[in-house]
Amino acid sequence: MKAKEFALTLGLSAGEYDQIEKGMGREPNENEIGMFSVMWSEHCSYKNTRRELRKFPTTGPAVLVKAGEENAGVVDAGDGLALAYKIESHNHPSAVEPFQGAATGVGGILRDIFTMGARPVAFMDSLRFGRPEAKGDDGKRTRSLIKGVVSGISHYGNCVGVPTIGGELVFDQAYDGNPLVNVFCLGTLRHDQIRRGAAKGVGNPVFYVGAKTGRDGLAGAAFASRDLTEESKADRPAVQVGDPFVGKLLFEACLELYARPDLVVGVQDMGAAGLTCSTCETASRGGSGIEIELDLVPQRETGMTPYEILLSESQERMLIIVHKGREAELKEIFARWGLDAAEIGTVTETGRVVVKEGGKVVADVPARILADDAPVYEREAKVPAKLAERQKLDLRKILPAKPKVREDLLKLATSPATGSRRWVWNQYDHMVGLRTVVRPGGDAAVLRVEKPGGGWVHVAMTLDGNGRWCAQDPREGSKALVAEACRNLACAGAVPLGLTDNLNYGNPHDPEIFWTLREGVEGMAEACRFFDLPVTGGNVSLYNQSPAGPIHPTPVVGVVGKVEEGVRLVPGILGKGGGVVLLLGTQESGGLGASLYLQEIHGVLAGKLGKVNLKAEKELHQLMRSVLKLKGVRAVHDVGEGGILWALAEMTFGEESGGAEVEIPCGSNERPEEALFGEGAGRILLEVDEEAVTGIEGLAKEAGVGCYRLGKTGGDIFVIRCGVVKEKWAGKELKDLFHNSLPKVLE
């Protein structure tokens, strides 16, 4: 086969091939074409999205390592403490092999974090599937995907001893056949422990450490950069197989290695595009070259070709460059941890990645071209033809003449879409490490992290996405996401420090999809700028479509923040009663556009989310943090999906069944359902002591933020009034449905 034809079969375009040949000054051989096919895939090069990603704010006083510089971003948490964190998708692998796909997603993001020099201390996961309660084969497949993914995460995360402390799990028809598995990891380190992935110092040895190379995960990055089809199952060999035991040994050994003064020059994990990516990126960053001998690479199978070794994505492998003369120290540490450590090459001054097999050159490519010169495309963007139609909402055609709020809430509580996620996080060790202060199930998870000089810093984190909002209004939807993530942190008294994003979209060659991506990025960028929130990196996952069509546009954000001094952390559930229910923020419901209520109760996805008032939002978050420093705050929960009624109901689902009697404001032109289930931003619910009310009202007045008394807590009946609606539920009635809906459909 001719070189160009071969390039086309690997997914490179004719134009890209020509560019490669021009850059090389000759016809590339098969190995070289293979290397380009993975490095220039969307997954590694962001060639379709790079122009858009430049729109994000990436700098700020807290940023220590910026987006795109290294494997993960790093921010300053004060007192010499730094946080490294990032989110990454493993959507395609999880679709065809849920257990290993999800497990290696965890392993992959873990390596990104300890590559930076950080000790990994927490995971969170954002998961999206079709409907598990669907009848027939669809439901059966979805249920097995959910169970596979959750066990895969549990298998890897539990074994490496890093707690999984939160995340989200969403069921929507839009993800049927193309689930989303986004994994976030946070690590902690001192400022002076930050590691760089640069190959410097001509003559320094290049080490390969960790697991042996096999044929698994061949060209996985390229596989992830295609649509999923009926034939995707044949791509199972492109899914890697993870070994968390080796992952754990590898990070302990690496952290021990880093602790030796002046030993390590550069570190890079072998994730997507394996040996190819790690050699060309380190060389490119170091402005150097690398020469390696494949015969020296530890292999677990015989007869592997150079092409296979270069493109393998076998897990739990790292490339480490140390100072010449210190080789023995590295070997000693890895031998003690029972891991392979092979010197496979040296740093050169040529600027080229030269790969030999038995002394014979099998690939010779300028590192910079491979790592940095992938083309950047401006894709065509077009407003979706049906968007305006989809955004119309006529409630008269949907809602019954007389509100049926009692049945509505019971239905919501019964739906797996809203049910308790305990079934999931009970399978994750969320306590190992003795850092988890706020466990899963609340608005934000909180960890305590030891300061370099002793004492604790409390770090809050959350993952948020909402495909429904973004499908109906990509720009406002992603603004609302950032606002919600920051609001979640505010409920834990935390100031956001940085954001990592996972952009999950369909095929970018479809102008309508590309338009939604651009809108999503711009909306997110605007909100981030407003909240002074740097985007420190993340992941783009495109081609998320199956024969049934593309997924909802689904940006997912992970926000990390620091809990302010003096804040008292409070739960999201009501206490023993005798408290007052307050609403902070706006009384406006935002209407039912794009709401969970319409989808779950009436089977309709229509309308769009109300506009997010970023200024009011920011003021609300500041107020919330101040209020949490007062005495007498018992519980806090933000209003999100399902609206204010669902948020209130969730507050009653604690161990001590909490009753409450509240009146929810209903606008004069509004249906009660809108007031109760609208998902407008900018609202937080509190339960406080009677004695605390005046103080909170005073702070709210000063801040110019609304503070409304909705009612009181106590008893075990949940009573609401809203306009003409007056309903009640026995607390236990809702709570049992809420806790049982997920186990019922999955067990």
Next chain:
Amino acid sequence: MRFAVVQFPGSNCDQDCVHALQILGQEARLVWHQETKINPEEAVILPGGFSYGDYLRCGAIARFSPIMAAVKVAAERGQVVVGICNGFQILCEAGLLPGALTRNEGLHFRCETAPIRVETPTTRFTSAYVTGQILQIPIAHGEGCYRASPDVLQELEARQRILFRYCNPEGEVVAEANPNGSSHAIAGICNARGNVLGMMPHPERCCEPEMGGVDGRGILLGAAGVGRSL
């Protein structure tokens, strides 16, 4: 008391145990699995985790680690040995405790705070408590279902060697409150001599109010010999 916390490859609660012991004013050192010596005055902790990846069977490979010979000698000398979670599994594999821990009946890994009931206060590990006291202690395991022959179970019952049982918040031992299907709802047992304890729940995870409770303190302090005098 000085503690030796053993680190197997794949242990992941080793640092947590050291932290908890320090909080409680105890000295603790980490002992790598390839070491061969436990000092005569030390108490030993085999921490939780996934030693050797739990390959073959939980704890099955760890028991052949060089350090385990020293742990056996220490146990025979009457030194305190505590196995928590994976450490309990290793003690059973090593024959220091009877029985075995098998896959949870529900087949899932379970991580939650589980109430356990103190069955007897007449051991060094439980002397801080009273009979029937309910402790809120985290569990985190996929293979914590205790199984033993009828003879062994009878012996454990008769000699009051069952120290903890899973129970409901009211302290009743009922099937619904048994998180893994353990025979006789066993959460922790000791050897005949009373110096070796194996338990699935993690006392080191509940020694500070910020971690959700302090019910585990008495067990670790008891191991240290700082319990109520017998």
